[in-house]
Structures are given as C-alpha cells and as structure tokens.
Amino acid sequence: NAGVTQTPKFRILKIGQSMTLQCAQDMNHNYMYWYRQDPGMGLKLIYYSVGAGITDKGEVPNGYNVSRSTTEDFPLRLELAAPSQTSVYFCASSSRGGNTEAFFGQGTRLTVV
C-alpha cells in the first residue's frame, strides 16, 4: 500500500528559482493538506483541498500556489524561492476531513540557498 507519496525527498534550490513539490495518494481521499515544518517547530498549514477543483488557504499561504485537478494529486508550487521557505514539507490526506485520521507522506526536505 503506497498511501501518500511525496517527491522529491530532498531538494536544494537557489534563490529565485521555482519548483513543484508533488503529492499523490491512492486511498481515494477527498481531503488533502500541505504543511511546512521549520526546524524544532510545529506544523503550519499552507493550503488544503476538500476535493478536486476546490482549494483554500491555510495559515501560511504566501509564496505558494496549489491546484487540484484530480482526486489523487495535490502539487504545491513555489514561485521565486526565498531562504525563508527552507523547511520540511509534508502532504497529508484524509477521507472525511477533520473527522478522520490524516495520513502523512514522508516529507520533502527543501533548502533554499
């Protein structure tokens, strides 16, 4: 069972570059989330989606964009990367939003230099 798959696992980006963090789930979950976790800190919600075609901002959306064209995929786009975006990014999914368990991917460790 794959669950939630994130790619890449590691990435070093130069200031001003752009990239897309991929997230895919094979559990047919409607709800998907993107979080960032800075060293020694908690999880901050960037964006979330309640189904294909529907996305909404979380706590820290600035500098990021998302799209949800299919149930399975929820990519996170970083435009004009900045050192402040150095973090570990986690994608998660759940079947019924906050009422059910969230399954997390293994994370993408991003460094912006």
Place this chain on the structure above:
Amino acid sequence: QQPVQSPQAVILREGEDAVINCSSSKALYSVHWYRQKHGEAPVFLMILLKGGEQKGHEKISASFNEKKQQSSLYLTASQLSYSGTYFCGTADSSYKLIFGSGTRLLVRP
C-alpha cells in the same frame, strides 16, 4: 487560530505518567493526537469527536471537553518508545486541520 499545547517539554523516567494539554479558542469538531519521531513523519495516535468522548490505546488515552474546547493526552507507565514530539490537531467546521506547536517528551531509563 493555532491550538495551544502545554507543557512545551517533559522529561520522564521510564514507568512514570504524563499529561499533555491542548486548548483552542474556537469551537471544535474534533481533536487529533499525533506523535513524531525525529526525522520522520507524524504518526496518528487517536481522534476524538465532539461529545466528550474518551478514547484509549493501550497505555495512551485522551479526553475531549467540547464545552471548554480542551483535550488532554494521558501517557501512563511510559516506555522508552514514547519519546518524541506530540502534536494536537484541531478541526473546525471548515475542515481545516491545524496543529499546535508540539510537546517534546523524553523518556529516560
């Protein structure tokens, strides 16, 4: 608004008990508890839905006071494997799942 967790850190001897608290200023539909080991993804422990339900999982249990918008995680007879950072997550009517800043737990032999 991010839920508030306390304490920020706890150090225990193996076999001791601990309580981790989580509170929110917003009306909640559910409270989640996760544990994260260093360098790994958070792992689900349990979820509590509104209704004051208490759940248990071996020696780890939790309660949810819907009226006070508070939850507590109870760790009894702690084991070395309990070490890690514990996060509470809260969900409101918008289905946003947001997390507290975490409680670091260290269990020593």
